Every structure is written in C-alpha cells, then in structure tokens.
Amino acid sequence: EAGVAQSPRYKIIEKRQSVAFWCNPISGHATLYWYQQILGQGPKLLIQFQNNGVVDDSQLPKDRFSAERLKGVDSTLKIQPAKLEDSAVYLCASRDWGASGNTIYFGEGSWLTVV
Amino acid sequence: GIQVEQSPPDLILQEGANSTLRCNFSDSVNNLQWFHQNPWGQLINLFYIPSGTKQNGRLSATTVATERYSLLYISSSQTTDSGVYFCAVGLSGGYNKLIFGAGTRLAVHP
Numbered sequence: 001e002a003g004v005a006q007s008p009r010y011k012i013i014e015k016r017q018s019v020a021f022w023c024n025p026i027s028g029h030a031t032l033y034w035y036q037q038i039l040g041q042g043p044k045l046l047i048q049f050q051n052n053g054v055v056d057d058s059q060l061p062k063d064r065f066s067a068e069r070l071k072g073v074d075s076t077l078k079i080q081p082a083k084l085e086d087s088a089v090y091l092c093a094s095r096d097w098g099a100s101g102n103t104i105y106f107g108e109g110s111w112l113t114v115v
Numbered sequence: 116g117i118q119v120e121q122s123p124p125d126l127i128l129q130e131g132a133n134s135t136l137r138c139n140f141s142d143s144v145n146n147l148q149w150f151h152q153n154p155w156g157q158l159i160n161l162f163y164i165p166s167g168t169k170q171n172g173r174l175s176a177t178t179v180a181t182e183r184y185s186l187l188y189i190s191s192s193q194t195t196d197s198g199v200y201f202c203a204v205g206l207s208g209g210y211n212k213l214i215f216g217a218g219t220r221l222a223v224h225p
C-alpha cells in the first residue's frame with residue numbers, strides 16, 4: 001500500500017514570497033490533516049479535512065495560510081506571504097475511519113526555510 | 116485546551132538499557148497514540164492505545180485513562196531507537212483531532 005506522498009520535500013524562499021505544498025493521502029482515507037512542526041516542538045494541527053470539507057481550522061493563520069482538498073483526495077497548503085516564523089516542516093497525514101481506522105499515517109514532510 | 120506533557124524531555128542511553136517514557140494529559144481522551152520520529156523526520160505510529168497495555172517486540176505501552184497518563188517502555192534499546200518519541204491524544208467527540216506533546220528526545224549510544 002502506497003503511503004502519504006508530499007511534495008516538494010524541501011523549499012527555500014524569501015520572506016513575503018508564496019509557496020504551495022501538495023499532499024496525496026493513502027487511497028480511500030477520508031480524513032486528511034496538515035500539521036506544522038517547528039524545530040524542537042511537537043506537530044501542531046493547522047487544518048483537518050473530512051472528505052472535501054473542513055472540520056477544524058482553528059489554528060490556521062487564515063490571513064496568510066489557505067488549504068483546499070478538491071474532490072476529497074489531494075490537498076494543497078499555501079502560504080502567502082511567508083514570514084520568517086513560517087520556517088518549519090509541514091506534515092500531511094491521513095486516516096481511515098473504517099474497521100482499522102485509528103491509525104494516522106504521516107508523509108515525510110515538506111521542509112520550508114524562509115530567509 | 117487539553118495539555119499534553121511528556122517526560123523526560125531528553126534521554127541518553129547506552130545500547131541494551133531499558134527506559135520508560137511518560138505522557139500526562141489534562142482531560143479525558145478517547146484516542147492516544149505513540150509515534151517515533153526518526154532522524155529524517157518521518158513519523159511512524161507505534162501504538163494506538165487509549166487504554167490498557169499493548170506490546171510490539173521490544174516496545175510496550177500502557178495507558179491508565181482514569182489517571183490520565185500513558186507510559187512507553189523500551190527494552191534492550193538499540194541505536195536505531197534514537198529519535199523523538201511523541202504522545203498524541205484525541206479529544207472525545209467531533210472528528211478526533213490529535214494534540215501532540217513536545218516529545219522525548221532519545222539518543223542511544225553504542
């Protein structure tokens with residue numbers, strides 16, 4: 001079974017530029033998460049989708065961050081304009097709510113450096 | 116909001132030693148998972164354990180939900196166990212968003 005795919009793996013941008021990250025979850029997984037992990041900290045949930053609807057975006061800085069999940073499959077996370085404090089790893093995860101639906105699977109992450 | 120506290124924050128072991136990592140949480144949860152983040156950043160699920168005890172090889176975990184804590188045991192540690200161990204809890208109700216602790220950084224030396 002293919003895992004959660006993310007791209008790009010690494011990105012360096014200047015502050016005030018924009019960046020977009022892409023995630024392809026495990027096939028059939030209805031729930032998709034974007035987490036932000038700053039160096040030395042635990043992951044922090046930015047947004048959670050159930051199919052193509054948002055169920056939690058309470059910690060998403062909506063003035064600069066946006067995310068969408070078209071057709072309930074792939075998702076993109078965009079940052080515009082980026083700030084220095086956005087330097088972090090952006091982790092996508094997915095989850096199946098079926099019989100074995102209590103395990104969350106993470107992608108390898110997209111590492112963002114804002115200079 | 117719910118608080119998730121992990122201890123110790125850092126741990127250094129000699130290969131072959133045993134260790135216990137602790138996770139305390141401040142509210143009732145219906146989901147608790149332990150993850151290992153390897154040095155390349157990949158998060159791997161170790162256990163889904165909202166209550167009770169589970170074992171997988173050299174690793175085992177116990178959650179006492181009524182007392183709001185969970186323990187992760189690592190026996191006969193190996194250098195490949197190095198990395199960061201995270202506890203994450205899910206709140207009752209809703210779509211069960213996972214809240215992560217700050218992690219325990221483990222270094223196992225040969």
